[in-house]
Amino acid sequence: MVQRLRECIIAKKRAVWAAAAIIAGFCVFYLFFRSAGPFRGRGGQPFIVRIRVVHNAEKIRLSADAPCRVRDAATGGLLGDGIEMKASAGISPYEGGIKLDDTEFPAGRLRVSVPGGEALTLDGTAYRGEMDIIRTRGGLDAVNRVELEDYLKGVLPCEVNHLWPFAALKAQAIVSRTFAVSQVLLRRRRDYDMTDDTFFQVYGGKTSEKWRTTLAVEKTKNKVLEYNGRIFPAYFHSCCGGHTEDASRLWNEGIPPLKGVRCAWCRWSPYFRWQARVPARVMIRKFKDAGYDIRRVDDIRPGARDISGRLEYLRIRSGNKWFEIKGSDFSRLIGSRVIRSTNLRIKKYPFFYYFSGYGWGHGVGMCQWGAFGLALRWWSAERIVKHYYPGSRIVDLREVI
Secondary structure, three states, rough: HHHHHHHHHHHHHHHHHHHHHHHHHHHHHHHHOOOOOOEOHHOOOEEEEEEEEEEEEEOEEEEEEOEEEEEEEOOOOEEEEEOOOOOEEEEEOOEEEEEEEEEEEEOOOOEOOOOOOEEEEEEEEEEEOOEEEEEOOOOOEEEEEEHHHHHHHHHHHHHOOOOOHHHHHHHHHHHHHHHHHHHHOOOOOOOOEEEEEOOOOOOEEEEEEHHHHHHHHOOOEEEEEOOOOOOOOOEEEOOOOOOOHHHHHHOOOOOOHHHHOOOOOOOOOOOOOOEEEEHHHHHHHHHHHHOOOOOOEEEEEEEOOOOOEEEEEEEEOOOOOEEEHHHHHHHHOOOOOOOOOOOOOEEOOEEEEEEEEEEEEOOOOOOOOHHHHHHHHOHHHHHHHHHHHOOEEEEEEEHHO
């Protein structure tokens, strides 16, 4: 009897513990996966970003798995509803407007959407939101109109590895969101806010989305950086090589969060140190294409360096003339995949110049590989971004828009 009683008590305890484990598991699951609602601005409107994904194309192919709605993007007028757009649907300009297969729309701007919210596929890449087709002098532009958070889901996997530490992914989400909002506020009168390349942020649409980066976006939903009550362009780059750059040396941004800080955590990067051999004839051709009257390269000497170690300018001798070229312009002219940063050294050889340096990118703002290194040291996303943008605050987007 005593033995049976003990067994019953043990069984009840196990049942209680099992129930508690199930409830705790549910709570953890809810807290981990739940996310705040999407941002709604004044009047309850979502925060839309406009990303140019195609430029001056002669023809583009746009398709969807459900019937589409076509409006005049300039007036909002309905031009067609329930339009089937299969994979073979081709869009091209004509003299009076834009043509979808054999159907002509007398408008210079079309807005294509799927009422059910399904994705649109443009030239093989799926995109959330709507697509504006704009007739230009060179052909057609395609601009993806998408909610901010959905846009970020297509940015993060293109900017960082989705297998990186989660704190680094969350830091990238906060920074990318801040940068995107700053560009939207700056470029309201243009046809688009950003392009989908490295000039702004690399964006691969819905096709590029990954589970962990999407979760990082959702866990930081609506979080942005501000300084003195305003959003600022939270620039970032691949690897700083030891010290981030002062933004005022490159652009008209002199605020404290963009002044540059020391970084000792990006040595993990394969681009922390780099070398390049550039033939003199290649540089001459690049200079000529850029409009410089440099017909020969007799010598290259470094100019002054800033506090981060980057060259402010380089001096190039051609015959009896010396030319000064800004370090950032030199990198752009020769190629940013060749001259990866302006923190470099120069050696002259008979037929070529040998460049060696540290880091990759303009060096302003968050060092992505530095964030990776800090996340491995158990730094939180908030602590990471505050290190790279000193004096800034993390706030909800609703507080500053």
